């Protein structure tokens with residue numbers, strides 16, 4: 385957002401429109417500053433001094449997770465910046481964030497009315513929209529129950545403990561075939577490009593009861609567009625913070641709108657097909673179960689929260705959207721860490737060999753016997769912190785935190801990256817060291833420490849796909865580590881610098897994989 389805002393501001397600084405705007409903003413800020421009353425006993429939020437119109441955009445820069453972490457050292461766990469004309473409160477520190485999102489959860493669990501969020505799922509997103517508490521809660525419960533039922537459903541054969549396990553095992557086996565094929569054809573591959581299709585197939589299986597070929601242009605085109613989405617959705621776009629800018633052309637915003645239209649068109653086509661073939665006695669997937677809920681609800685005259693059919697069936701957009709890029713990014717980072725640290729990759733393989741054997745496919749139940757893999761995943765989450773901020777929150781009423789007054793409707797950023805790299809919590813936070821999560825003899829994972837890694841948010845808005853996501857990352861990785869060895873290409877060192885976005889990716893690159901045979905174990 386910040387990167388996009390700077391050139392835009394520069395290109396129109398000479399126009400009359402902005403001169404008028406500057407004056408209006410200055411007046412607005414001055415009036416706001418002097419008129420804001422402070423309740424007795426509470427302090428004004430600390431924070432850097434803001435420039436007119438652009439606020440603190442220049443200081444925040446292109447890597448807000450780093451600059452806002454640095455500002456926390458100066459201003460503490462709760463401080464305020466100004467993004468354009470919008471004040472934003474930034475929260476850091478595990479205990480402060482827990483206080484806000486859990487103990488004061490009711491006050492901190494709304495979403496801000498950001499212009500760009502209106503284009504996501506046509507403004508009806510469960511995740512991004514400003515639905516009132518009642519509607520949001522009802523939709524969230526529906527989404528949570530649908531996800532739980534369709535992931536824990538019995539597999540089609542007894543060898544699988546549940547449908548989620550079945551989907552993952554089949555997709556992981558197919559991914560290995562794919563990678564083998566690409567290695568034979570090209571000698572290298574882009575890990576994210578292939579992983580994202582396999583992961584998307586797992587969520588497509590649950591949501592739509594179907595899977596796509598790795599070369600299906602419609603799906604591949606869609607799931608590889610997440611960069612365009614994340615660039616704007618990470619923490620808005622310039623027009624979210626300087627309202628007048630929404631009337632000026634913006635390439636990034638246009639791409640963002642286009643991605644959202646493509647996305648919704650893709651899902652709506654599938655939903656229409658589901659309506660056409662819907663059979664109440666044969667609920668095939670999450671889409672069917674949501675359609676069924678609409679039918680049932682029409683019979684229930686006592687339901688007091690009114691949610692439109694569109695908003696109910698539209699939940700499937702959120703589940704599909706949230707379900708592939710996040711997990712694929714997590715897996716892609718894990719693969720890159722294995723490439724960067726071959727000795728850790730070997731330890732992972734040896735653990736699998738000892739605890740699972742190489743002849744049978746790992747299962748979800750193997751998790752408890754693979755502490756090093758669990759520690760490795762925790763460290764990949766912590767170190768990459770690929771979701772550096774939660775989705776922006778907003779205060780639902782005037783409140784206070786750590787003695788500071790925060791007015792109603794204030795946009796709140798939660799800095800997960802800071803929590804995961806806080807030197808007060810983590811020894812040598814910048815080094816990649818899975819052993820930090822293991823007991824001295826390496827046989828047990830320190831669960832308490834593991835819970836301090838913040839990747840899924842906290843409290844009322846905590847991710848509803850967390851269990852599924854953790855299971856997916858574990859099982860995909862276990863199967864990949866068992867069957868493949870990942871390596872850097874000669875002369876191409878691994879670059880683990882994250883590229884900023886809603887989900888931060890490592891630089892797109894090519895690596896190679898060797899299929900492990902019994903002889904070279």
Ligand code: HEM
Nearest residue numbers: 511706707710711714774775839840841845847848849853
């Ligand atoms: C490693 C993978 C994942 C990570 C790191 C992750 C992380 C997050 C985070 C940080 C939030 C925002 C929390 C907040 O605003 O405070 C979130 C929200 C959400 N996630 Fe996930 N997520 C992952 C996978 C999934 C999956 C697989 C699904 C569903 C299939 C999912 C569904 C959702 C939904 C629907 C929300 C919005 C909840 C709400 O606004 O009430 N996520 N997730």
